[in-house]
Amino acid sequence: MKKKCSQTKNFIFSKNKKMAEDEIVFLPIDKISQQTEDQFLFRFKTTISHDPGQFFQCSLLGIGESAISICSHSENFFELSIRSVGNVTNKLCNLKKGDQIGLRGPYGHGYEMEQFHNKDMVIIGGGSGVAPLRGILEHLSKYREKFGTVEIFFGFRGEKDILFESDFEKWQKKDMSLAFTLSEEHKHPKAKKGFVTNILENLKVTKNKLIFLCGPPIMITNTAKMLLEKGFMKSQIYVSEERQMKCAVGRCGHCMIKGKYCCTDGPVFRYDELY
Amino acid sequence: MHKKGFCLPKKEFGTLFTALQSFGEVIAPVKKDKFLRMEKIENPKEITWEGISWFSSKKYVFPEKQTLFKFKGEKTEKWNENPSPKVLFGLRLCDLNAFAINDKLFLNQKPKLPFYKKFRENLLLVGLWCDTPQDEYCFCDSMKLQHKYDLCLFDRGDNFHIKIGSPKGEKILKKLKLKAEDYEKELAKCEKKLNTTDIKKYFENNEIWKKGEKDCLSCGTCTILCPTCLCFDIEDESNLKGTCGKRCVQWDSCMYKDFTLVSGKHHFRGERLDRFKHRIFHKLDYFKEQFGESMCTGCGRCIRGCPTKIDWVSLINKGTSDK
Numbered sequence: 052m053k054k055k056c057s058q059t060k061n062f063i064f065s066k067n068k069k070m071a072e073d074e075i076v077f078l079p080i081d082k083i084s085q086q087t088e089d090q091f092l093f094r095f096k097t098t099i100s101h102d103p104g105q106f107f108q109c110s111l112l113g114i115g116e117s118a119i120s121i122c123s124h125s126e127n128f129f130e131l132s133i134r135s136v137g138n139v140t141n142k143l144c145n146l147k148k149g150d151q152i153g154l155r156g157p158y159g160h161g162y163e164m165e166q167f168h169n170k171d172m173v174i175i176g177g178g179s180g181v182a183p184l185r186g187i188l189e190h191l192s193k194y195r196e197k198f199g200t201v202e203i204f205f206g207f208r209g210e211k212d213i214l215f216e217s218d219f220e221k222w223q224k225k226d227m228s229l230a231f232t233l234s235e236e237h238k239h240p241k242a243k244k245g246f247v248t249n250i251l252e253n254l255k256v257t258k259n260k261l262i263f264l265c266g267p268p269i270m271i272t273n274t275a276k277m278l279l280e281k282g283f284m285k286s287q288i289y290v291s292e293e294r295q296m297k298c299a300v301g302r303c304g305h306c307m308i309k310g311k312y313c314c315t316d317g318p319v320f321r322y323d324e325l326y
Numbered sequence: 327m328h329k330k331g332f333c334l335p336k337k338e339f340g341t342l343f344t345a346l347q348s349f350g351e352v353i354a355p356v357k358k359d360k361f362l363r364m365e366k367i368e369n370p371k372e373i374t375w376e377g378i379s380w381f382s383s384k385k386y387v388f389p390e391k392q393t394l395f396k397f398k399g400e401k402t403e404k405w406n407e408n409p410s411p412k413v414l415f416g417l418r419l420c421d422l423n424a425f426a427i428n429d430k431l432f433l434n435q436k437p438k439l440p441f442y443k444k445f446r447e448n449l450l451l452v453g454l455w456c457d458t459p460q461d462e463y464c465f466c467d468s469m470k471l472q473h474k475y476d477l478c479l480f481d482r483g484d485n486f487h488i489k490i491g492s493p494k495g496e497k498i499l500k501k502l503k504l505k506a507e508d509y510e511k512e513l514a515k516c517e518k519k520l521n522t523t524d525i526k527k528y529f530e531n532n533e534i535w536k537k538g539e540k541d542c543l544s545c546g547t548c549t550i551l552c553p554t555c556l557c558f559d560i561e562d563e564s565n566l567k568g569t570c571g572k573r574c575v576q577w578d579s580c581m582y583k584d585f586t587l588v589s590g591k592h593h594f595r596g597e598r599l600d601r602f603k604h605r606i607f608h609k610l611d612y613f614k615e616q617f618g619e620s621m622c623t624g625c626g627r628c629i630r631g632c633p634t635k636i637d638w639v640s641l642i643n644k645g646t647s648d649k
């Protein structure tokens with residue numbers, strides 16, 4: 052069965068501008084903050100309707116396009132957290148406040164949060180993979196009473212690689228537990244040493260829990276394997292998959308995972324849809 | 327499916343040719359340097375009536391490289407050219423079906439690729455029926471092909487029987503005032519068969535695919551020749567300063583390792599075996615799940631043109647018949 056992707060209903064782009072399907076809209080960057088050595092948070096003062104987990108194709112004309120997840124959930128703005136890893140992202144990360152970025156989207160099938168009301172939420176992220184999960188966490192902060200318990204587990208490489216640390220306290224105040232690991236030697240008082248899987252050992256398995264997993268491919272594989280061994284069912288796990296993307300509309304074939312398109316059927320998949 | 331048909335004496339073929347030329351330039355199979363190619367012709371005498379063209383005709387709806395838009399500073403200007411009308415003459419049923427398959431992906435879903443629609447609307451597809459397979463690589467009769475064409479010619483010795491498959495075709499043929507006739511002919515029976523019963527079971531069975539893993543060079547010839555392989559890349563070109571340029575769509579191939587590369591040097595189909603299987607499963611299974619029919623037309627080009635002659639059809643048959 053093919054799931055209808057929610058992109059069409061989400062093509063609304065600010066109040067009066069309706070974003071045409073393949074149209075690139077240029078928006079000025081309203082604010083940039085450096086998050087790590089090579090990752091920056093960009094804010095745009097435009098409202099969009101979207102599900103957490105959806106993404107934009109970010110364009111620099113003459114250079115190319117990159118898929119970037121929306122990592123916020125606000126009525127007044129949206130944010131993208133971009134890590135500089137190659138041609139497009141390097142140039143994006145060198146932009147200044149007021150510079151324009153070309154955007155099309157939001158694309159993809161994200162986390163449809165209404166489906167998860169009353170569920171106990173377990174959020175597991177590794178490295179840059181915490182960006183799309185932050186969208187969920189911002190949603191949970193806003194509608195906290197609609198959900199059950201919330202447990203957050205993050206893993207980063209070193210102290211300097213921690214993302215969204217300034218949000219941690221805010222989330223904890225909203226009755227969400229948070230633990231994180233650093234795989235390198237460190238002196239951070241709150242972090243444990245190791246991989247995110249190390250702090251999952253004590254995670255209790257219950258039927259009402261749903262797990263939201265995002266991170267580098269190897270982290271997803273290892274974590275999912277561990278969760279399944281612990282006794283979670285595949286249908287309790289949601290993964291956000293990363294693939295090379297070009298068109299973002301289910302045509303170019305780059306993002307195919309078996310017979311599914313990561314860009315339109317995903318990037319968020321229930322684990323049993325894929326594996 | 328029974329379709330209306332008319333009789334055209336072969337000695338009057340010139341009248342049809344003129345009518346086709348009134349639609350647009352005629353592209354037809356022509357033998358050159360041992361290869362059968364689709365080329366622009368001015369005279370019906372140039373047509374080669376046997377064989378299947380080495381390359382498919384996909385480039386007429388989806389050029390190897392195609393501009394999406396041009397830009398100057400932040401101003402973008404959409405590609406908005408009007409392609410010249412063309413008649414593709416002498417297409418075999420496999421290639422006619424390939425157009426219908428590509429339409430499913432690029433024309434019948436939103437968002438449309440704007441250039442595809444324009445090229446497609448400016449084509450008239452004229453088939454040439456196969457009474458016998460064109461060579462030992464054809465296996466079209468295993469692929470449930472349909473009558474999809476604007477016009478189709480059947481060779482009846484002194485006459486052609488011409489069937490009409492669309493209003494576009496009808497409009498052209500009306501000009502000729504031909505006599506209606508009843509004629510039906512089955513498609514050629516191919517010696518090569520593809521048995522796809524329970525094919526899903528064999529995806530995970532790597533034994534079957536060993537030869538593909540061992541002999542495949544990841545050269546991408548199969549994807550270039552295949553009439554329905556249209557995976558693409560999107561690339562920007564600009565002047566040195568980056569102030570003006572264009573964004574282009576370009577054929578790509580799932581047989582290349584970097585097709586699934588992401589940052590961190592991770593390849594999702596880094597293994598040759600996975601790429602080989604992916605192409606075939608997209609053709610036979612994934613596309614079927616999405617659109618209800620196979621993406622392979624049985625034209626045999628991917629085997630005919632493979633430098634190491636990997637015959638995936640026989641690999642599958644071996645698997646599906648060994649029970």
Ligand SMILES: Cc1cc2nc3c(=O)[nH]c(=O)nc-3n(C[C@H](O)[C@H](O)[C@H](O)COP(=O)(O)OP(=O)(O)OC[C@H]3O[C@@H](n4cnc5c(N)ncnc54)[C@H](O)[C@@H]3O)c2cc1C
Pocket residue numbers: 106115116117118119120121131132133134135136137138139140141179182183292293294295296297318587588589
């Ligand atoms: C759904 C989704 C969400 C993403 N969200 C974020 C995010 O929030 N923040 C962030 O920093 N990055 C994110 N990425 C990864 C980001 O898209 C890539 O890092 C980026 O495209 C790399 O492009 P580049 O030109 O800078 O790098 P290069 O290495 O120069 O890219 C070469 C080519 O490979 C492709 N490519 C390389 N790596 C990736 C990749 N990981 N994913 C897709 N295409 C790739 C690019 O399209 C490009 O054409 C996301 C990717 C996906 C698929």
Ligand code: SF4
Pocket residue numbers: 541542543544545546547548549581628631632633634635636
């Ligand atoms: S043509 Fe043959 S060798 Fe080349 S990529 Fe295709 S299967 Fe492999």
Ligand code: SF4
Pocket residue numbers: 548551552553554555609621622623624625626627628629
């Ligand atoms: S997969 Fe091979 S036989 Fe099938 S349509 Fe493509 S080239 Fe022809």
Ligand code: FES
Pocket residue numbers: 295296297298299300301302303304305306307312313314315
């Ligand atoms: S990115 Fe082109 S098909 Fe998904």
